[in-house]
Amino acid sequence: xxxxxxxxxxxxxxxxxxxxxxxxxxxxxxxxxxxxxxxxxxxxxxxxxxxxxxxxxxxxxxxxxxxxxxxxxxxxxxxxxxxxxxxxxxxxxxxxxxxxxxxxxxxxxxxxxxxxxxxxxxxxxxxxxxxxxxxxxxxxxxxxxxxxxxxxxxxxxxxxxxxxxxxxxxxxxxxxxxxxxxxxxxxxxxxxxxxxxxxxxxxxxxxxxxxxxxxxxxxxxxxxxxxxxxxxxxxxxxxxxxxxxxxxxxxxxxxxxxxxxxxxxxxxxxxxxxxxxxxxxxxxxxxxxxxxxxxxxxxxxxxxxxxxxxxxxxxxxxxxxxxxxxxxxxxxxxxxxxxxxxxxxxxxxxxxxxxxxxxxxxxxxxxxxxxxxxxxxxxxxxxxxxxxxxxxxxxxxxxxxxxxxxxxxxxxxxxxxxxxxxxxxxxxxxxxxxxxxxxxxxxxxxxxxxxxxxxxxxxxxxxxxxxxxxxxxxxxxxxxxxxxxxxxxxxxxxxxxxxxxxxxxxxxxxxxxxxxxxxxxxxxxxxxxxxxxxxxxxxxxxxxxxxxxxxxxxxxxxxxxxxxxxxxxxxxxxxxxxxxxxxxxxxxxxxxxxxxxxxxxxxxxxxxxxxxxxxxxxxxxxxxxxxxxxxxxxxxxxxxxxxxxxxxxxxxxxxxxxxxxxxxxxx
Numbered sequence: 001x002x003x004x005x006x007x008x009x010x011x012x013x014x015x016x017x018x019x020x021x022x023x024x025x026x027x028x029x030x031x032x033x034x035x036x037x038x039x040x041x042x043x044x045x046x047x048x049x050x051x052x053x054x055x056x057x058x059x060x061x062x063x064x065x066x067x068x069x070x071x072x073x074x075x076x077x078x079x080x081x082x083x084x085x086x087x088x089x090x091x092x093x094x095x096x097x098x099x100x101x102x103x104x105x106x107x108x109x110x111x112x113x114x115x116x117x118x119x120x121x122x123x124x125x126x127x128x129x130x131x132x133x134x135x136x137x138x139x140x141x142x143x144x145x146x147x148x149x150x151x152x153x154x155x156x157x158x159x160x161x162x163x164x165x166x167x168x169x170x171x172x173x174x175x176x177x178x179x180x181x182x183x184x185x186x187x188x189x190x191x192x193x194x195x196x197x198x199x200x201x202x203x204x205x206x207x208x209x210x211x212x213x214x215x216x217x218x219x220x221x222x223x224x225x226x227x228x229x230x231x232x233x234x235x236x237x238x239x240x241x242x243x244x245x246x247x248x249x250x251x252x253x254x255x256x257x258x259x260x261x262x263x264x265x266x267x268x269x270x271x272x273x274x275x276x277x278x279x280x281x282x283x284x285x286x287x288x289x290x291x292x293x294x295x296x297x298x299x300x301x302x303x304x305x306x307x308x309x310x311x312x313x314x315x316x317x318x319x320x321x322x323x324x325x326x327x328x329x330x331x332x333x334x335x336x337x338x339x340x341x342x343x344x345x346x347x348x349x350x351x352x353x354x355x356x357x358x359x360x361x362x363x364x365x366x367x368x369x370x371x372x373x374x375x376x377x378x379x380x381x382x383x384x385x386x387x388x389x390x391x392x393x394x395x396x397x398x399x400x401x402x403x404x405x406x407x408x409x410x411x412x413x414x415x416x417x418x419x420x421x422x423x424x425x426x427x428x429x430x431x432x433x434x435x436x437x438x439x440x441x442x443x444x445x446x447x448x449x450x451x452x453x454x455x456x457x458x459x460x461x462x463x464x465x466x467x468x469x470x471x472x473x474x475x476x477x478x479x480x481x482x483x484x485x486x487x488x489x490x491x492x493x494x495x496x497x498x499x500x501x502x503x504x505x506x507x508x509x510x511x512x513x514x515x516x517x518x519x520x521x522x523x524x525x526x527x528x529x530x531x532x533x534x535x536x537x538x539x540x541x542x543x544x545x546x547x548x549x550x551x552x553x554x555x556x557x558x559x560x561x562x563x564x565x566x567x568x569x570x571x572x573x574x575x576x577x578x579x580x581x582x583x584x585x586x587x588x589x590x591x592x593x594x595x596x597x598x599x600x601x602x603x604x605x606x607x608x609x610x611x612x613x614x615x616x617x618x619x620x621x622x623x624x625x626x627x628x629x630x631x632x633x634x635x636x637x638x639x640x641x642x643x644x645x646x647x648x649x650x651x652x653x654x655x656x657x658x659x660x661x662x663x664x665x666x667x
Contacts, residue, residue: 001052001059004045005078008088009127011041012095012120020117031113035120036099042123043092046085053085060133060197072193079133079196083515086339087130087271090346091264095123097488098259101354104484105255105361115155119259122148126264130271135184135194138272142180142236145265146173152260153252162251169245176235176242183228186211190221200278200517207282226279226286230293233269237323240297244589246320250312254357257312261319262349267342270326274335274516281333281519288421291331291412295422295429298324300587302436306443307573307583310367311356314444318393319349321433325408328426333522334411336507341404343506344392348401348496351389351489352444358382358485359448362478363455369444374453378478383449385489390441392496395434395551397539403500406538407507407528409434409547414524434547438554446562501535508532 015038019031026034062077078084098119106112125148129141154166184194190206191199203222210218233239238246246266250257260266273280273290280286298321305317322345329338360367362379376383392401409430416423455478480486505511508529518525532538542548561569573580585591639650 001049001057002061002063002078004049005059005080005131006063007045008042008049008092009124009131011038011045012127013124014038016117016120016124019113019120023113023117026113028107028112031116032099032103035116036096038120039092039096039099039123042127043089043096046088046092049080050085050089053080053082058082062133066136072188074136074194075134076137077133077195078131080131081515082512083271083275083339084130086343088127090343091123091126091130094262094264094346094350094492095119095259097350097492098255098354101258101357101485101488102253102255104482105357106253109253111155115152115253115255118148118152118155119256122152122256122259122264126268129268133196135187135196135199139181139184142232142268142272143177145268146170146177146236149173149249149256149260149265152256153249155252155256159251161248165245165248165251169249172242172245173235176232178231179228180232180235183225183232186221186225186228190225196275203279203282220283220285222279223283223285226276226283227289229276229279230269230273230286230290233272233327234293235269236272237266237269237327238297238320239269239293239323239327240300241589243297243301243320244586244593247313247316247586250310250316254312254353254360257316258350258353258357261316262346262353266319266323267326267346270323270330270338270342273330274339277333277335278517280330281517281522284421287331287333287522289331291328291415291420291426292422294324294327294329294331295426296324297321298328298433299429299436302433302440304583304586305440306436307580308440309369311359311369311372311444311448312353312367314369314440315349315352315356318352318437318440321437322349322393324433325405325430328412328430329408331426332408332411332415332420332423332524333518334408334525335516335518336512336525337404337407337411339512339516340503340506341401341408344400344404344496344499347492347499348389348392348399351385351492351496352393354485354489354492355382355386355389358481358489359386361481361485366455369447371455372448373451373455374449375478376449379449379480381480381486382489383445385486385493386449387445388493388496390445392500394438394441394555395547396438396555397542397548398500398535399497400495400500402542403503403535403538405434406542406545406547407503410528411524414527418522418524431546431550435550435554438551439558440554442555442558443562446558450563451566503535503538504532 012035015035018034019026023031059078059080062073062075064076065073066076067074099116102115102119106115109115122145125141125144127141129138129145132138132141150166150170153169154162156162187199188194190209191202193199207220207222209221211221211224213219213224231242234242246261249261252260280290301317301320301324305314305321308314308317322341326338326341326345329335329341356367358379359372359375359382362375362382363372366372388399392399395401395405397403409427412423412427412430416427507525561572582588639646
């Protein structure tokens with residue numbers, strides 16, 4: 001079975017190497033064929049592993065010892081259990097759909113082969129992360145997905161905005177990864193191992209240990225460790241205030257938005273905290289910190305999504321808000337609910353991103369929804385799939401997002417009843433985000449696909465085809481995307497509808513087994529399980545709940561503003577100008593970061609250059625030494641006149657000085 005485990009990550013790696021190293025020698029067809037074949041093999045192998053795990057066969061062992069230092073072993077190994085097998089299946093399936101979709105989206109791009117190489121390499125990195133059984137391999141996968149995301153976000157490297165976006169993503173993630181690395185260092189220092197099983201086994205015995213970060217101030221070892229590990233998750237999973245990179249990363253091609261920002265990289269932090277549940281469950285402070293950070297992200301990012309006009313940025317801020325839901329679930333110790341929302345979100349958010357890409361193709365690379373409208377009759381398949389994705393994203397029954405989102409809200413409510421610090425704020429933020437989610441999800445549908453047509457038609461080319469890829473945003477009548485684009489949309493829309501029906505098994509059953517640990521005092525999910533009587537009763541009950549009313553109110557508000565009275569949104573934007581400006585400015589965080597961090601770094605660098613380099617090194621040491629030598633040479637030159645009496649006079653003075661020294665010594 002170990003060979004099958006290896007096949008899951010190595011098949012995409014093989015495709016990435018062939019497509020990348022031979023990109024100048026093989027054609028486009030060969031490039032996408034070899035990478036898609038690698039993904040098919042990986043998906044089949046992941047499916048077989050998943051079925052084997054469901055039969056009760058788990059694996060935890062080292063495959064390769066990379067380094068030994070005294071008693072510490074640095075190894076490459078796999079932990080195959082319910083948690084990792086689920087992630088393997090989701091990652092490989094969504095990645096395969098993105099690979100197929102890319103054929104249609106990137107078919108005329110000069111970097112076609114390179115793009116396929118990158119997304120396959122990204123999939124390999126993510127699989128190594130989720131399959132790891134130790135912190136070393138986890139960190140390798142963690143950094144690898146960050147590196148490849150840098151390459152993908154800046155794929156169109158001739159665009160200054162893309163270069164800025166990928167550098168921003170790289171630097172912000174370095175902030176989070178620094179905390180993550182410190183957390184791993186604490187694990188190695190106090191636990192003496194990086195192996196998950198050994199660390200988790202020792203954790204209860206070290207729960208009372210303290211460390212002094214500031215002399216005289218005792219801090220809980222596990223609290224500090226868990227918060228540092230979560231700082232890494234804040235970077236990867238784009239949680240406030242390290243979320244600022246994700247919206248700008250929309251500068252990359254749309255397929256990577258679905259891959260990175262729906263199912264893989266941004267969910268790595270959620271997966272990591274779930275995997276580390278035996279540690280986090282021993283620190284209520286860390287859990288409350290996670291709960292509050294998730295609540296802030298959920299609500300305030302949803303508000304920004306309500307005002308965006310770029311179709312991809314609406315979905316991007318939606319992703320931030322949905323990641324906040326998952327993070328809140330982690331803080332409420334509802335790890336199974338967080339993972340369930342991770343899975344359902346992967347499907348419906350991939351639909352929304354890829355659907356947005358289909359619209360962008362049809363609109364000749366136009367992303368502004370103000371220049372769309374009435375696309376429903378031109379893009380029927382895209383419209384239907386985006387409507388499904390929006391319905392699921394809004395959390396309305398009976399689609400997948402409803403079951404996972406409502407379960408998270410109920411888990412936060414249970415945490416509030418249990419008196420968990422921060423849970424009241426989290427519950428209010430979640431309810432506010434429900435209304436915003438219903439609004440922005442259907443605003444996208446109504447604004448882009450309904451109403452009057454706001455785009456211009458400039459005719460057809462000489463062959464009767466539309467100018468489907470005019471970089472200036474002009475062209476013929478919009479038309480449905482090719483099958484390589486619509487088939488992945490349909491295949492992803494199906495689980496967006498049906499995946500939620502597994503709620504009873506995944507969340508309230510013993511699906512995750514021993515792969516997730518919940519302390520008895522935090523087990524709100526067990527209490528919710530007692531009240532769960534099936535999917536249909538849950539749907540019927542939801543019609544009487546506040547979250548349903550808020551989501552429906554949000555959708556109805558969008559319907560009124562963009563279908564019934566489409567002139568009103570402009571009036572409201574003007575009347576609420578101050579609030580809208582705050583949201584359009586993204587709360588000023590980007591400006592603050594540019595001024596304080598980027599500007600501060602430039603000021604420090606400029607000061608070090610002027611003082612350290614120019615004044616001290618060049619001015620004092622280099623030029624100063626030259627000036628001293630020059631001055632000394634000028635003085636000595638006075639004695640090198642060529643006249644004998646000058647030399648005799650100098651010799652007499654020298655003898656007098658020597659005699660004076662000798663006589664003074666004898667005295």
